Amino acid sequence: MKRHVKNLIPVAVLAVLLSLPYSTLRIPGVFDGAVNTPGSLQLLALCLLFAGLAIGYDLLFGRLGLMSFGHALYVALGAYSAELAMKNLHLPLVLAALLATAIGAAVSTLLGAVSLKGVGKLGTENLGTVGFAMVTLAFAQAGSILVGRDPKTTGGEEGLPLSTEKVPAAFVGVVNTVNLYWLALAYLVLVCAVVWWLTDSRVGRAWQAIRDNERRAEVLGLNPFRYQLGAFVLAGTLGAVGGVVHLLVTAGATPETTTTDFTLALLVMVVLGGSGTRWGPVLGGVLYTLLDHRLGAVATSDSVAGLPAVLRVPLSQPLVLLGVLFVLVVYAVPGGLAALPSRLRGRRPPTRPGLRGRGPRGQRGEQHRLGVVEGEAHGAHPDRVASEL
Amino acid sequence: MILELDDVHVTLGGSHILQGVSFSVAPIGVTALLGRNGVGKTTTVKAILGLVRRTGRIDFGGDPVHRLRTHEIVRRGIGYAPEDRCVFAKLTVTENLALAERRGSAHAYDLVYELFPELKARSAQAVGTLSGGQQQMVAIARTLLNDNRLIVVDEPTKGLAPKVVTEVAEVLERAAERVPMLLVEQNLALVRRLAGDGVVLAAGQVVHRGPVRELLADAALTRELLGVGQARGESVTPPTRPAPSGGSIHPLAIVKDRQPPDEVSPPESTRSDAP
Amino acid sequence: MSTLVLLTLTGLGLGALYFLIASGLSLIFGLMDVLNFAHGALVTAGAYAAWRLTGHLPFAVAIAAAIATGAALAALIETVLIRPLYSRPKDQILVTVGLGLALPALVQGIWGADARQLQAPKQLAGTVSLLGARVPTDRFVLIAAAIVVLAALKLFLSRTRYGLVVRAGVEDRAMVTALGIDVRKAFTLVFAIGGALAGLAGALGGVYFGSVSPDQGTSLLVFGFVVVVIGGMGRTDGVALAAAAVGLIQQFTNYYAASGLGDFAAVAILAVVLLARGNRDGVRRLIRRAA
Numbered sequence: 041m042k043r044h045v046k047n048l049i050p051v052a053v054l055a056v057l058l059s060l061p062y063s064t065l066r067i068p069g070v071f072d073g074a075v076n077t078p079g080s081l082q083l084l085a086l087c088l089l090f091a092g093l094a095i096g097y098d099l100l101f102g103r104l105g106l107m108s109f110g111h112a113l114y115v116a117l118g119a120y121s122a123e124l125a126m127k128n129l130h131l132p133l134v135l136a137a138l139l140a141t142a143i144g145a146a147v148s149t150l151l152g153a154v155s156l157k158g159v160g161k162l163g164t165e166n167l168g169t170v171g172f173a174m175v176t177l178a179f180a181q182a183g184s185i186l187v188g189r190d191p192k193t194t195g196g197e198e199g200l201p202l203s204t205e206k207v208p209a210a211f212v213g214v215v216n217t218v219n220l221y222w223l224a225l226a227y228l229v230l231v232c233a234v235v236w237w238l239t240d241s242r243v244g245r246a247w248q249a250i251r252d253n254e255r256r257a258e259v260l261g262l263n264p265f266r267y268q269l270g271a272f273v274l275a276g277t278l279g280a281v282g283g284v285v286h287l288l289v290t291a292g293a294t295p296e297t298t299t300t301d302f303t304l305a306l307l308v309m310v311v312l313g314g315s316g317t318r319w320g321p322v323l324g325g326v327l328y329t330l331l332d333h334r335l336g337a338v339a340t341s342d343s344v345a346g347l348p349a350v351l352r353v354p355l356s357q358p359l360v361l362l363g364v365l366f367v368l369v370v371y372a373v374p375g376g377l378a379a380l381p382s383r384l385r386g387r388r389p390p391t392r393p394g395l396r397g398r399g400p401r402g403q404r405g406e407q408h409r410l411g412v413v414e415g416e417a418h419g420a421h422p423d424r425v426a427s428e429l
Numbered sequence: 430m431i432l433e434l435d436d437v438h439v440t441l442g443g444s445h446i447l448q449g450v451s452f453s454v455a456p457i458g459v460t461a462l463l464g465r466n467g468v469g470k471t472t473t474v475k476a477i478l479g480l481v482r483r484t485g486r487i488d489f490g491g492d493p494v495h496r497l498r499t500h501e502i503v504r505r506g507i508g509y510a511p512e513d514r515c516v517f518a519k520l521t522v523t524e525n526l527a528l529a530e531r532r533g534s535a536h537a538y539d540l541v542y543e544l545f546p547e548l549k550a551r552s553a554q555a556v557g558t559l560s561g562g563q564q565q566m567v568a569i570a571r572t573l574l575n576d577n578r579l580i581v582v583d584e585p586t587k588g589l590a591p592k593v594v595t596e597v598a599e600v601l602e603r604a605a606e607r608v609p610m611l612l613v614e615q616n617l618a619l620v621r622r623l624a625g626d627g628v629v630l631a632a633g634q635v636v637h638r639g640p641v642r643e644l645l646a647d648a649a650l651t652r653e654l655l656g657v658g659q660a661r662g663e664s665v666t667p668p669t670r671p672a673p674s675g676g677s678i679h680p681l682a683i684v685k686d687r688q689p690p691d692e693v694s695p696p697e698s699t700r701s702d703a704p
Numbered sequence: 705m706s707t708l709v710l711l712t713l714t715g716l717g718l719g720a721l722y723f724l725i726a727s728g729l730s731l732i733f734g735l736m737d738v739l740n741f742a743h744g745a746l747v748t749a750g751a752y753a754a755w756r757l758t759g760h761l762p763f764a765v766a767i768a769a770a771i772a773t774g775a776a777l778a779a780l781i782e783t784v785l786i787r788p789l790y791s792r793p794k795d796q797i798l799v800t801v802g803l804g805l806a807l808p809a810l811v812q813g814i815w816g817a818d819a820r821q822l823q824a825p826k827q828l829a830g831t832v833s834l835l836g837a838r839v840p841t842d843r844f845v846l847i848a849a850a851i852v853v854l855a856a857l858k859l860f861l862s863r864t865r866y867g868l869v870v871r872a873g874v875e876d877r878a879m880v881t882a883l884g885i886d887v888r889k890a891f892t893l894v895f896a897i898g899g900a901l902a903g904l905a906g907a908l909g910g911v912y913f914g915s916v917s918p919d920q921g922t923s924l925l926v927f928g929f930v931v932v933v934i935g936g937m938g939r940t941d942g943v944a945l946a947a948a949a950v951g952l953i954q955q956f957t958n959y960y961a962a963s964g965l966g967d968f969a970a971v972a973i974l975a976v977v978l979l980a981r982g983n984r985d986g987v988r989r990l991i992r993r994a995a
Contacts, residue, residue: 107797154975166931173797174929181926182971189964273948300922305774305806311798360813363806367785370798410889503884515879517872527865528872529882554845571883 048341050232051317056364059227060084070330078217085217085224085289089282090309091223092231093323096278097306099235099347103244105251107173110180112302116187118283119429120194126206131208136173137275137284145273151179152272156265177300182330184298199294202287204282211288220289227285228322231278236318238274247271301359305332308366315378323377332358335425340395430488430577431456431609437485437495439469439476446472448485448633454579454626459601461624461641465656466519468630470613471512474583477611478502478509490578493566504531508572512587512613516567522548525556529571529572542568544600552596562593573615580604583613598622617655621645629654657704706837711955713834717843717912719951720850724905725928726935727857728898733937734874737793737895741800742781743928745807746899747921750774750906752811755822755916763825767907774903775896782895787888804922810812812918819917822910842911849908854944861940866893930970934977949973955991 063075071080093115100106118140125136155175187194194200204212210219238244249257250264257264287293296302305328313324335358338344344355354360375379432454439447446469454460462470476483477589487495494502503509517525526548530536542549545566546652551559556567565585572580585601586594598619604610605623614620620627620641629637637644637654645651725747732740750770757766772836781803828845831838869890873880875888880887902921909915909924927950935946953973954966961969 107794115727154978157979170737170797171933171978173739174933175974178933178971178974182968185964185967244923281757300926301805304801307801308805322910356811357809357813359809360806363802363804363809366805367799367802370795370802371788374792374795479881480878498886498888499878499881502882503882507884511879511882515876515882517875517879519875520868520872524868524872528868528880528885529883575884 045375053140054229054356055139056089061221070334076218081217081221082289083330084335085221087287087326088221088228089289090225090306090329091322092228092285093279093282094306094309094313094321094325094328095228095231095235096282097303098310098315098321099275101307101310102270102321103235103239106272107170107270107307108176108275109300109303109307110151110176110178111174111275111279111306112298112300113180113183114148114279115283115286115302116149116183116293116298117144118280119287119297120187120200120283121280122284122287123200124193125202127200127202130139131206133211136206137281140284141277141280144283145277148273148276148279150178151270152269152276156268156272157285165248177303180298180300180303184300185297187295187298189207191221194295195293197295199292201292202292202293207225222339223285224289227282233260234274234278239318243270245265271350287366308362310376312366312369312376315380317376317378320378324342327377328362331362335361430454431490432611433488434473434477434487435486435488437476437483437487439472439475439481439483441472441481446633447476449485450476450630450633450635452628452635452638454609454611458625459605459612459623461620461627462611462613462630463620463627463644463655464630469633471583472611473630474509474511474581474611476508477581478507502618504533505692506576506578508575508577508608510565510568510572510580510582510585512583514564514568516556516564516571519555521553521555522559522567523552525567526570526574529574534575536574537576538574538607541573544573544603546568560593562589562596565593565597567588569597569600569604573607577608579609579611581611584615585612586614586616586619605681617645617651705814705835708980709835709837710839712952713839713843713847713941713958715952715955716948717846717951718954719948720846721905721909721912722927722931722951723850723944723947724853724901724908725924726742726931726947727853727940728901729928730932730937730939730943731857731870731894732898733932734939735870735877736786736891738786738800739797740895741797741925742803742807743800743805743898743902744921744923744925746774746778746833746902747906747909748808748811748918749777749921750903751822751910751916751920752815752906753903754907754910755820755865758823759894763828767904771900771905776904777779778899779892779896781899782892786895787891790795804925808918808922815918817918819915819920821915822913824911824914828911838959842908846861846908846912849904850944852854853904854940857897857940860897866890870894876949927967927970932973934974 062079063078063143065075066073069073071077071083073079074083075081093111097108097111100108100111121143122133122136122140125131125139126133127344129136131139155172188196190196191198205393210216211223239247246257246262246267249260249262250267254264283297284295310321311324312328313322314320339356339358344352347355354364369376373383375383430453434453435451437447438449450469450473462473464470474479475481475489479495479497479502483495485495486493489502489505489507492505494505497505517528517553520528526541527537534657546583547563547592548566548570551563556564559567569582569585572582582601589597595614601610601619601623603610610623612624613622624641627637627639627641628635629644629653637650644654725743729740729743732738732743750773753773754766754770757769761769781800785799785803786796789799811956824842828842830841832841832844833839859867861871869880869885869887870893873887873890877887880890905924906916906921909920930983931943931950933947934950935943950970950973953969956966958964958966
């Protein structure tokens with residue numbers, strides 16, 4: 041029964057998403073017009089696109105525990121190389137998209153190998169995560185600089201408008217916004233299919249083993265580097281495909297996609313929704329995109345303009361609110377919004393056989409919430425625990 | 430009783446490692462904490478010091494300490510020489526000792542340098558460059574530097590050459606004359622020599638308490654509680670009483686200890702056969 | 705020759721800026737395993753503190769205010785936000801990420817997105833003639849500041865009890881507490897030192913670039929990270945060398961190759977260093993064979 045319900049959720053969600061363009065529903069506060077107006081569909085398309093990008097990012101962050109700060113690079117690569125292929129090589133959209141995907145795969149293979157290889161040898165394990173974070177950040181920054189410093193090719197701060205003559209007419213113009221919605225939905229379905237299928241497969245179990253304890257996974261005969269690189273390339277390639285979709289949905293390649301803030305937005309989405317879960321990144325991606333747009337509208341509204349400066353200034357900057365919200369989620373809802381229902385339901389730890397008296401509570405989440413002495417990080421080191429057992 | 434544990438539980442990474450440990454440590458002499466590998470001896474020690482999250486009651490010197498943080502517990506007068514020594518490899522001997530100095534306590538450098546003259550000679554050397562035995566001396570010296578009411582020593586002879594084990598044993602014996610000690614040790618010959626009371630853990634619980642001599646005299650019980658693993662204990666040369674001090678070479682000097690750190694040396698015979 | 709001198713001193717000045725940022729990052733990471741993404745925001749905070757006071761008060765006061773702002777903000781962040789999360793290292797990084805997003809946005813909300821001109825005092829605005837080159841004075845100030853900071857950090861680490869605690873904590877935090885030392889005090893101190901240096905970097909960076917802007921700190925932070933990874937975490941000397949090298953290479957590449965390539969060169973060195981480190985044994989063997 042329960043299993044049936046679980047399998048039905050994606051079908052139900054997909055059914056809702058498929059029906060949205062036919063809906064004349066009005067949701068005040070979220071969409072300006074009815075759901076099926078171009079403005080709303082454009083925003084919805086962005087929501088679905090970012091949900092897909094967030095899933096791709098979470099492949100690294102949630103599934104493998106790799107904190108990449110350079111995911112924007114691959115999205116930007118997809119968008120810019122597809123546009124440049126259309127503009128300068130005069131390729132039709134499909135070929136340009138394929139080329140962009142191939143470039144995304146190639147660059148992520150190269151840079152992933154460098155980042156992961158160097159990281160493993162930096163010293164302690166902790167340094168590994170952090171070194172990887174810094175290195176991916178640096179590479180992405182290089183990409184961002186390239187785009188900024190070469191305005192002749194990339195359009196610099198202006199970005200590049202979409203070469204509409206190379207794009208099928210169905211994706212051009214306000215009247216065709218619904219097709220962009222379908223495109224974004226197709227992208228989301230593609231990413232979900234690939235990532236969810238892999239997560240449930242043997243590969244996914246290997247990912248989990250590597251995330252939980254890289255060294256133990258190595259002892260089990262898994263090659264962490266190979267799996268990590270595979271995931272990195274997959275995430276990079278999916279990101280590049282997402283970049284092409286971004287190019288079409290926003291009708292241009294924008295330098296915002298190259299920035300660290302773009303990656304950080306993906307990180308915030310994933311953490312907000314719940315990393316390492318099926319629906320967390322989807323939820324986070326949709327919610328963040330909606331908030332980002334609605335908060336922008338709030339910021340310029342008259343009601344905010346009338347507030348005293350102490351309130352007006354933070355409210356006028358969506359990033360202030362999102363940053364604060366993010367910090368609050370990290371504190372109050374570890375595991376993200378996707379974990380909220382089970383956290384509310386599972387307050388009471390399960391009774392365990394062999395646990396008597398005032399034994400420690402078994403819930404991991406509970407443990408985290410109570411203040412812990414500094415020593416625990418040291419004492420509870422997986423390897424130390426393993427040797428202690 | 431200087432230290433009392435009552436129903437102490439520890440869960441690490443989802444495993445319920447200590448399941449209600451209760452025992453006490455006498456205010457005099459050495460209490461040995463025994464058990465096979467992985468029964469939770471080191472976790473018990475860490476629980477006492479607050480280095481792992483635990484529940485239950487722990488009294489030190491009559492006062493509850495289980496709500497205090499590690500440094501506060503230690504400041505009440507516990508010296509701790511952890512498993513794997515945990516000396517600061519990049520710091521010099523002097524710096525390692527200086528770090529251990531606690532405010533409000535006399536610092537017994539005289540005692541430390543009398544017990545470990547080698548450390549004085551190597552005071553400016555980084556501890557990471559010392560042999561395993563010398564590093565263990567630093568770890569023990571740190572516990573003896575302050576006016577402690579209890580010292581907790583976890584596996585002090587682990588990975589040391591037999592000769593060095595003997596030296597460590599002698600130092601611990603001297604230390605035990607001054608301050609009560611909780612000793613975790615696999616080397617049963619050493620335990621027999623030093624410890625009065627013994628507490629045996631199995632699967633995260635105390636399964637036996639009583640004088641060590643009686644326990645070790647009962648071969649069947651020893652095998653049942655501690656495994657057949659007497660091998661390590663019996664391979665150790667019986668310790669000799671230290672010569673009266675004042676001689677030119679201190680009996681505990683570890684000058685000749687040329688063992689690479691953390692390696693058990695091969696038996697003498699094979700070494701002499703080597704080209 | 706004069707170009708060479710100018711490029712060298714400008715590169716070293718930039719390197720000095722990187723050092724001020726990277727040394728704090730490296731200390732914080734070394735002791736606490738916290739990758740501080742809010743460090744750039746501290747730089748920005750320092751820069752704006754200096755900008756607000758310049759012109760009203762002596763420039764030295766503005767610098768002191770920048771340092772104080774950075775230190776106070778950092779200490780606040782550590783005690784209020786980071787400290788409760790010491791058992792959740794990843795969440796600590798996430799919290800600093802959130803702050804790194806929110807704080808510059810807040811600055812932007814208050815003072816606008818545009819760069820604000822920082823009018824350096826006359827003594828710093830001029831140039832000094834050296835070996836035929838006219839070198840802006842602020843380069844010397846930056847380099848001098850970095851040298852003083854390096855010396856002070858080394859003295860702090862080697863001569864003081866807190867320095868000893870920090871060095872020991874970098875090796876084994878838990879054992880430091882097991883010696884009866886409240887290592888959290890050292891955490892706050894190190895965070896505050898990092899914040900003070902970030903504030904100083906913000907103020908001096910404002911002089912170097914001639915202006916302050918909300919995202920200035922964050923873009924400098926990236927090179928701070930590059931320097932930390934190249935120089936080695938928790939190694940002050942290594943960080944100083946790496947900072948100088950990155951600054952010099954950036955300037956020289958920008959001048960002799962193409963503008964903008966310098967930033968690439970910095971990232972390229974990072975890649976080379978990482979690969980070399982990954983194959984350290986191989987490199988050592990090569991060196992031995994060559995020697």
